[in-house]
Amino acid sequence: AFEKEENISxxxxxSEKVFSEYSDRVKYWCTINEPGVVSIQGYFTGMFPPxxxxxxxxxxxxxxxxxxxxxxxxxxxxxINGANAQIGIVKxxxxxxxxRRYNILDWLFxxxxxxxxxxxxxxxxxTGKLCFRVPGLMWLSHTNQKAMNSLDFFGLNYYSHNHIKxxxxxxxxxxxxxHSYDKMTDMPYTIYAEGIYRAISLVSCLDxxxxxxxxxxxxxxxQIRPEYISKYLYSISKxxxxxxxxxxxxxxxxxxNFEWAFGYDxxxxxxxxxxxxxxxxxxxxxxVFVDIVKHEK
Numbered sequence: 001a002f003e004k005e006e007n008i009s010x011x012x013x014x015s016e017k018v019f020s021e022y023s024d025r026v027k028y029w030c031t032i033n034e035p036g037v038v039s040i041q042g043y044f045t046g047m048f049p050p051x052x053x054x055x056x057x058x059x060x061x062x063x064x065x066x067x068x069x070x071x072x073x074x075x076x077x078x079x080i081n082g083a084n085a086q087i088g089i090v091k092x093x094x095x096x097x098x099x100r101r102y103n104i105l106d107w108l109f110x111x112x113x114x115x116x117x118x119x120x121x122x123x124x125x126x127t128g129k130l131c132f133r134v135p136g137l138m139w140l141s142h143t144n145q146k147a148m149n150s151l152d153f154f155g156l157n158y159y160s161h162n163h164i165k166x167x168x169x170x171x172x173x174x175x176x177x178x179h180s181y182d183k184m185t186d187m188p189y190t191i192y193a194e195g196i197y198r199a200i201s202l203v204s205c206l207d208x209x210x211x212x213x214x215x216x217x218x219x220x221x222x223q224i225r226p227e228y229i230s231k232y233l234y235s236i237s238k239x240x241x242x243x244x245x246x247x248x249x250x251x252x253x254x255x256x257n258f259e260w261a262f263g264y265d266x267x268x269x270x271x272x273x274x275x276x277x278x279x280x281x282x283x284x285x286x287x288v289f290v291d292i293v294k295h296e297k
Contacts, residue, residue: 001061004064005067008068012071012072015031015072015075015076016075016076019076020079023076023082027084028085028088028211029086029087030087030090031072032068032090033157034091034157035069035089035091036062036091036121037092040116040117042058044137055137055138056138056139056140060140062132066124066130069089070144070147073151086152087151088152088153088154088208088211089155090157091157091203092159092214093118093156093158093203094117094159094162095195096109096110096113096114096161097110098163099165099177106164106166109173109174112134113164122205122206124142124144124147126205127148128144129141129143130143137173151206152208153209154203154209154211156212157214158195158196158214159216159217160185160190160191160195161189161195183227185218185224186218186267187262187266193232193234195235196236197238197239200244201239201244204244204245209246209247210245210246211246211249211250214250214252215249216228217268220267229286229289233289233292251289252268253270254270255271255272255273256268256272256273257269269283270286271286
């Protein structure tokens, strides 16, 4: 798959075929979804298939995913309908914070993770230069000047941030930590609405429109969904008021979904789904979203 650079051509060919079929009816196109999750979770932490724990391999996969986007973008733009299409990549931003503010190792590791997971990608599209540098884990450089002109919009996925504590005995050298006052979702992260404002501010350096392509909460008991939706939409509206170019928002997800390695256990849907009967029902906690949409001017 993306371990081999020569396989990129197959995805480019597939994308061109799909674009040829639907570009007369579809305006917005996303090429790659969450390259950081695919590479880090699949090839570094081993949480997702293929379960590898190799930093060098993770960096290669990440590079090939980003390179795939660049090649797909320029290929599709040469299509007869390419000029009218809006083509972007979807990247999740996840801030890493030091658990112990006084500990230099927590600081250094959080900086390294922010570099790999967030800043490196943004810098690639801003300068054409990609660099992953975490001593002892991954070290890769790649240049493609065409990356600087390969985005019509930035698809931003955002859920939360992580506090990390450096631990040399862990395979990824860190453990996630949570405060007693943190309000947890069913996923291993907290409600952190100000983080989406920070993420919007970060990617705005690319000077292109931002579309929130994913933002939502796993909440099987439907207890915190209204708070999550209200707080995050407030942060986004504040970002818009402050001049950031946010052109769209998609809640994740409309219906309960198959969530990576978590399967069907995580209930993100505005609508609950009975997977035996396929019955779909609007959750009570989702009504705040309906009300906001109806009353937004």
